[in-house]
Amino acid sequence: MSSRYRNGSHSAGRVVAxxxxxxxxxxxxxxxxxxxxxxxxxxxxxxxxxxxRWLAGWSHDLFTFDEQWARVVAGYGLAAVVYLFVGHAIANRVRS
Known part of the structure; x- marks a missing residue:
């Protein structure tokens, strides 16, 4: 494969990340x-x-901790970790 195509996939992977x-x-x-x-x-x-709220719509109020701050940290934090993990996994896959 020519380097022209590799650079394009590298750029696409960078955008996803x-x-x-x-x-x-x-x-x-x-x-x-x-x-x-x-x-x-x-x-x-x-x-x-x-x-x-829109980004974490799928994980908002997923956990039922007694404290509101724990629900916010767990729900929104889970979404952030999933986006980082999945996004970087896709970016690495696109780059290779």
Whole structure:
């Protein structure tokens, strides 16, 4: 295979990894904002919360801990780890 095609797949793999990193960053940022009791009335905080809620829709309230902070960390944290793991696995597969 020519190097032209390898560079294209390398770039595609890099894009997949970057998208996965951004998704995990948004989820991690929301966890941090929640734990630090960020102002829910702030438009930036609300935007991050909306994005994180959409990204973690499948894992939101998956766990039933008594403490709300534990549910947030577990639910959104699980989504972040899954996006990182799956995204980087796909990126590595595309690169090879």
């Amino acid at each position: 970057i998208v996965a990193d951004i998704m995990a960053f948004i989820l991690g940022l929301w966890i941090l904002m929640y734990l630090l009791d960020a102002n829910q009335g702030n438009s930036f905080v609300q935007f991050i919360h909306d994005c994180a």
